[in-house]
Every structure is written in C-alpha cells, then in structure tokens.
Amino acid sequence: MDLADMLRSRGLRLTAPRQLVLEAVYRLRHATPEQIHAEVAEKAAGVNITTVYRTLELLEELELITHAHLTHGAPTYHAVDEHQHAHLVCRGCGSVQELPSPVLDGLAGELRASRGFRLDIGHVALFGLCDQCGPS
Structure with a gap:
C-alpha cells in the first residue's frame, strides 16, 4: 500500500507537505526534524516546522x-525498511x-532468554x- 492509500484509509489526504517530508526522510537517511524542515523548505518555503513535526x-x-x-x-528519523539496524x-x-x-x-537473544x-x-x-576521529 502506498502513502496515498494509507492516508485515504484513515480519511486523510496526501498533501504536498506530507509527500515532501517523507521524501526528505528517505533522502537524508538519518535526520532531525530541523534538518528535514530545511530540506523541505528548499522546495516549499511555506511549510513550517510545526507541519513537519505533525507529519513525522x-x-x-x-x-x-x-x-x-x-x-x-x-530525535533522528529514518525510513522503516526491511532490515532493522542499530546506529553507531x-x-x-x-x-x-x-x-x-x-x-x-546474540545480545538480543541473551536478553530475551535471561x-x-x-x-x-x-x-x-x-x-x-x-x-577518522579515533586514535590511530
């Protein structure tokens, strides 16, 4: 199911800001709401930070x-994909x-078992x- 169908099933519309926020999250990979807002603002200057937070x-x-x-x-947002991952x-x-x-x-299994x-x-x-930052 695509974004438009998901929104329609909840009685919502696919708006340009919603689409732009989702695209920014995918493009930036790991980004804060402020970084997402800056990315969206390059394409649609009228989208405010409150809209970005609500859309996220x-x-x-x-x-x-x-x-x-x-x-x-x-918080840092990223797309949900088929492979879960931790962050370094x-x-x-x-x-x-x-x-x-x-x-x-291994750690996850140990925590669950114990x-x-x-x-x-x-x-x-x-x-x-x-x-790059650690001692050589």
Whole structure:
C-alpha cells in the first residue's frame, strides 16, 4: 500500500507537505526534524516546522518511518525498511553509521532468554569514535 492509500484509509489526504517530508526522510537517511524542515523548505518555503513535526508523527503512526535518539537533542528519523539496524554514532564528528541487526542478535537473544526482555534494535545507538576521529 502506498502513502496515498494509507492516508485515504484513515480519511486523510496526501498533501504536498506530507509527500515532501517523507521524501526528505528517505533522502537524508538519518535526520532531525530541523534538518528535514530545511530540506523541505528548499522546495516549499511555506511549510513550517510545526507541519513537519505533525507529519513525522503521522508517518511514524503509519509505520513508514521511525526515530531513534542519537544525541541529547531532537530525535533522528529514518525510513522503516526491511532490515532493522542499530546506529553507531561518532562523538567526534557526529557521523551515523548503520549497524546490521545480526551483529546484535546474540545480545538480543541473551536478553530475551535471561530477562524476558525484547530488544528494539532500531532504537539502539552505540556511541564512540569513528576511524577518522579515533586514535590511530
């Protein structure tokens, strides 16, 4: 089901701002609402930040996007796709790399077996230093 069909099934319309926000999330890959707003504003200057926040909430309800907290600030949004991933966040330069979920499967299995805890891998962020910022 595409975005227009999903919205229609809820009695909503596909508007240009909704389409632009979704496209910006896909294009930017990992972005804060402010970064998404800046991207959308390049194409439609009249779209305000409140509209972006409301649209992000709606798109998350529709399970088209999700968010993770990769900094102490605003959440970072990214598309929901077929492969779940954790995030490697560099404290030096702020870069974000995707870490495929199989890397954490052992930990997820251990947590489930020992504590009955189901890890949401898509919200996992591991902080450290990337190759460029870390000691050689």
